[in-house]
Structures are given as C-alpha cells and as structure tokens.
Amino acid sequence: MTFLGIDLGTSGLRALLMDAAGAVLGSAERPYQVAHPHPGWAEQDPADWIAALDGAVEELRAVPGFAALRGIGVAGHMHGATLLDADDQVLRPCILWNDTRSSAEAAALDGSDGLRETSGNIVFPGFTAPKLLWVERHEPEVFAKVAKVLLPAAYLNLYLTGAHVADMSDSAGTSWLDTGARDWSETLLAAGHMTRDQMPRLVEGCAEAGPLRADLAANWGLDGPVTVAGGAGDNAAAACGIGALSEGQGFVSLGTSGVLLAARDGYAPDPATAVHTFCHAVPDRWYQMGVMLSATDSLNWLARITGASPAELTAALGETLQAPGVVRFLPYLSGERTPHNDAGARGSFTGLSAGTSRDDMTRAVLEGVAFGLRDSLMALKQTGARIDRLIAIGGGSRSDYWLKLIATVLDLPLDLPAEGEFGAALGAARLGQCAAGADWQQVMTAPEIARTVTPEPGLVADYAEAYERFRAAYDGIRAVQ
Template structure:
C-alpha cells in the first residue's frame, strides 16, 4: 500500500507518496502566486490549489506505479486562511491568507472582548480567521450574507477530495473560534465573531477519518481501492509530525517564508500575553506552542529581489565561518510581526548604513535580524515553561550552513539536521494518512528521523551576539517610537 501527503503551501503545493515502510516513493510540486491587491493584503484563488493538486497527482500517477495502491491521504495547509463558500459549495471570493493584515482593527476589537483569550488560548492576531470574517462583514456585506461555510485551506482541499465539510483540531485552533482546551467549537467565541455553528465544518482529530475519496476522483486517478482521507493538520503541526515532535521537550525551528520555533506540549498551558500561539496538536491529548515571525526567508527573498541576486548567492558570499555581529542592523518586520510584539503595523528597517555598506553587509544583517527575531520567540516559549535542549532545523533557509551556525549561536541551542530530505509537512501529512487508513497508534508511525549532523553554537562569539541581541531589542523600541 502507499500513502499520500499533500502540503498546501503559500507559494506552491507538494505531494509526497510514501510506502508501507514510511520511505519516500516520489514527489511532485506545482507552484502558484499570491495576490497583493493592496498593501497588507494577501489572497489566493482556491482554484489554483485544485489545479496544482491535479497536476501533481498526474505526475505521481504517471511516474510511480505504486500510486495505484494508494490507501490513505493526509492534507496539511497554511493556517488561518478564510475560504468562504456559498450554500452550494461555490467559492465566494479569493481566500484571505495567514499573512494578510487588513483586519488588524477587527482583531483588536475581538481580542479585547471578555473571555476571548481565555477560551481560545491565544491573542486574536490580525492573520487569524475570525477577524477576517469581521472585515468581510464590515466591508463586503453582500458576500458576507452568502457565507454558508468557512473553510481553512486544508479543509477546502479535504472538501474537494471527499465532498464533506470537515476540519482538524490543529488547523481550527488558529481561527479564534475553537476552545483549544476542550477541542470543540465555542459558542461564545462564535457569537463574539458574529458566526454560527452551522457555518463551521465538523471537527476531527488529525489522525481520524474525515471521509473517503470521492468516486469521481477515484475513477479519474485510476484507483480501485477505497482511499481514506485523514483529518490532516495545519502546516506546523504536520511538520511536527514529520520530524516526530509529539512529546514535551521535542521541537523544531523552521526557516521558511515565516519563521517558527515550535515546542510539543503534553498539557494545555496557554499564555496569550507572550504572543505565543497555543494550538491543538494533530493527535489527541497533545498540544503545541510556537513563536511565529512573519518574514523569515521572506526577508532574504526581498533583499535578493531588490539587489537582483539569488538567495543562494547572497548567503554563499558570507563564507563558511560565522562572522562577528554586523555593524548594520536589520529589523525584519516587513509584514508586521506576531511573536512577541503582536504588531501588524510595524515595518522593517536598516540602521547603521554607511557609504561603505554593500550587499555582503546587508545580507549578514538580514539573517542576523531574522535570527534575533527567532530568539524573541524562543524567550517567549521558555517563559511558558517549555524546555528545549535542542531543535531540529527545517525549511528552505536550513540549506545555508552559515545561517544554521549563526542561529545556533544566537539561540544558544544545538540544531539537528535530519538525514535525507523528507521530514517536513508533506511527510507529516502522509504519516497522518497512514495512521488513519490503518487505524494504528500515531506513535507507531510518527517517529523522529535519523540525524545527519548537529550544529553547535560558536561559544567564542556568543557574548558578542548576546550584546547584539540586546541592541536589536533596543532598536525595535526606537523603530516603534518613530512609526
């Protein structure tokens, strides 16, 4: 038998086929664009996700005979997106994405209401789903009146696959409508956001059945088996499943479009004031917490774009050994920030620029600034009681050995690199599909990968970076004062 993991990312979809032994058989990727019709807006047409999935499935079917033995599917997706459907299941408008900050005023109003933080376990961030619907209500009332269902991106793909409205706990925890302790839709939170329970999908755990593959897709894909669709997961919960982070003390740092430090928790210990996210995990009776910064590799993408240079060229020019802190400082708030500032309106900046400043100096400053931002998240996590002796490093930025050495030094933690390339959200989703289809314990499949390398902090530079980090925090205060 084979199992399929689908990672619905912000810039593209990745489909990973694994075998009974959990090893990769093959994968396919399809890309699409994000629309930014106004400053701070970020949207996608859900049809692009379907087109990308159909294209990826076509490749896997053509290239790997094992696809015909498909038994289970798990879907992971970027969280918080608002996909609005009419009563007949039609998409009413482009999906408003996780990094869209237009609803910052609505978020602040919801966040100030009694019991909202207590029930959801989180600040109501502008990127969350509930304030998006408040914005639609206030600015697109005709569309709002037609909303019969609100689905997160992964749940929308599940709807395409099964024809049923079902969402998993880990993804739904980022809506501000879920009671993350009881793992149920909260009538009080729904009322606060002017939503109804019938507009919500049914809830399942990530390793529970959400439905079966529709007969028309089964026929189109050339399958004779009944294919089980798992509840799936939000992207970071799926990534945690991909690197086997289920229990206390396990976690990862992700250098992707956004930057994330995640810690698995065996108990529900929210602390919204830290701006740490406290969400349900993709398996029952577990949670996870994470600090999130909105522009991680996106900051390097921005620098590469304005300098007309490839990311890899920028980072490779720094060499192999970590340099002392740059005299140029970068504040990585290109799209606002979540942890620890909860500030949708703050924007980034450079300080210390001189006529002698070049691409090399700016690159060093950018990756130092992102790393300092991740240290902010680590400090916030540690304040909630999370204990982390090391982190698994994932995401596109982890391809830079320089960046990993720098990050280990700034965080003061060893970073572990998994062996091979299959350890992210697509693998986690495939594992959830396997667990669900076989009705087995998650711990039988969701295990830690073999580690190929451990990168330790550069101890001789830690005092300098500790001082630079304190200056970074002061620079944020200064930037905030003038914006």
C-alpha cells in the same frame, strides 16, 4: 499499500507518495500565485489549489504503487478564510494568513471578555475570525451568503470527500475554537458574529475525515477504498513529519515565515507572550510556537533589490561565523507576531555608512531574522516549554552560515536531518496512514540526524549583547512611528 501527503503551501502545492514503511516513492510540485490587490492584502483563488492537486496527482499516477493508495492527508497554510455559499461555491478569493487588512477587527475582537482565556491565544490580524468581521463590514453582500467557512486544508478535504471536515490543529488558529476543550466555542463564535452551522465538523488530524469520493478514485485509477485524514495545519504536519509530538521535542523552520515550535504534553497557554498555543494533530497533545512573518522572505527581498540570488548572498559570507555586524536590520517587512503582535511594524536598516557593502547588509538580514527567532525562544520559555535542542528545517537551513548564526544566537544545538523527506508533506502522508488504521505512536518517528550545528562558544556572549541592541532598536523605532 501507499499513502499520499499533500502540502498546500503559500506559493505552491507538493504531493508526496510513501509506502507503509515510510519510504518515499515519489513527489510532484505545482506552483501558483498570491495576489496582492492592495498593500497588506494577500489572496488566492481556491480553484488554483484544485488545479495544482489534479496536476500533481496526474504526475504521481505514473509512480509504481500509486494504484494501491489507501490513505490521504492534507496539510495546509493556516488561518485562510475560504468562504462558501449554500451550494459550496466560493464567494470571493481566500484571504490568507499573511493578510493584515483586519488589524482593527483583530484588536477589537482581542478585547472581548474571556476570548484569550478560551482560545488560548491573542487574536492576530492573520487569524480567521477577524477576517470574517472585515468581510461583514466591507463586503456585507458576501457575508450574508456565507454558509460555510473552510480553512485551505479543509477546502481540499471538501474536494476529496465531499464533506465539510477540519482538524483540531488547523482550527485552533481561527479564534473560534476552545483550544483546551478541542471544540468550537459558542462564545467565541458569537463574538465573531458566526454560528456553529457555518463551521466544518471537527476531527483529530490522524482520524478519518471521510472516504475519497468514488469519482476521484475512479479517475485516479485506484484499486481499493481510500481514507482521507482530518489533516493538519502546516506546522503541526511538519511536527508529525519529524516526530515532534512530546515535551522537549521541537523544530525551527526557516521558510517564508520563521517558526520555532515546541511540542507540549499538556495545555499551557500564555497569550500575553504572543506565543501561539494550538492543538496538535494527534489526540491529547498540543504545541506552542513563536512566529515571525518574514524569515527567508527577508533574504528574498534583499536578493530582489540587489539582483543576486539568496544562495549567492549567503555564499559570499563564507563558512566562518563572524562577530555581530554594525549594520542592524529589523525583519518586519509584513508586521510581526511573536512577541510584538504588531501588524504595523515595518523593517529598517540602521548603522549604514558610505562603506557599507552588500555583504554587510546580508549579514544584517541574517542576524535580524536570528534575533527574531530568539524573541520566540524567550517567549516560549516563559510558558514553561522545555527546549534543549531543535531540528532545523526549511529552505533557509541550506545555509551553513545562517545555521551557525542561529545556533549561536539561540545558544542551542541544531540537528540537521539526513538526506531524505521530512516536513509537512511527509507528516500529512503519515496522518493519512494513521487514518487508514496505523498507530500514530508507531508512525510519527524522528528522522535520522546527519549532523549537529553547535553554538560558537566564543561568540555567544557577543550575540546576546547584540540581541539586546536589536530589541532596543525596535522599541526606539516604534516610539517614533
């Protein structure tokens, strides 16, 4: 038996095939684009996701064992609003998680009585509910035709099964879910001018969403029945991929956005911290995370304007962690979530001089992202989360300098998985395996750790002081904007 994990990312889709023992047999990737028709907007055509999935599957069909596929799981970038009419036709491009057009609607919705208490979260502009209020206000002809709203992963579930099904972890980021009760809230739906009929059916991420469509199974050359799992939001799936499901387990992810996630055995929301409190992809578990919107995106931005690759920028710093630099960078290129909930925040450099070099600016960007992650750590600790160490994942974790910096700024050891697969695609495959009958407590294991990056003891205090200056710089910038 084999299992397919699909990671529907912001910039591309990755499909991974694994066997029943968890060994990866093959993977395939397909890129697609994000459209930015106006400043602050981010959209995608869901047809591009289907084309990417079809292309990835066609490549994986050549991998021995693909025909024995028995389970599929989909992980997707969260919060996206895919609007369908009564015939399941897409009404407009999907509005993505990093789209900030609905900041006014989010602020108004966040002020609704009891909303934070029921959802467990602040209503961020990137969440799904304010997007629909924006559509109602600015595209009323589209809003009038909305029969179903699906998150990106749920839209792929529809393609795979023909049914409108979503999981708890993804749905918790809509501002329509009672996150403690793990069900749609009539009160929250009414506040967002939506109805339960417009929502997909809810299942746990490791439970069955439905069987794979017979025509797809035939086209893919499969020799038996295939179960599609409920799936997960991308970060919940990544937690499944590294076995972070219980109190004290967590990870820091250096991707497009920066995420610091802690698994929780119980439901302990604290919306005022701007920490996200979501259902996990397995029953009776939750997770909390702090999110910064521009992590590797900040380094990618610097790379674009300097004409160097991100790897070239970080390699030039060497391997020895330096003391905090005099140049400071605020990493708010697209606004910020934790802890500021400030869509209007913008990035800046301070401390520049005629002698400032490219390396100085690179260090400032890496430090700014590390300080943003410390913001999330402090907010998570305020909720009572226990964080003793973290697994580091994501593209940015390939930089040893950045890892040493983050470990020192957080004053926590960072564990690096051994070579191999982990993360959202693997977590999605594991969810598919569970939906096909496996026990999630046996499947969701932690990876082998290759090495641990520890804080530089002689620099922890220096970076703690630099962090306080970073916080003061944000307060000063916002005071004059």
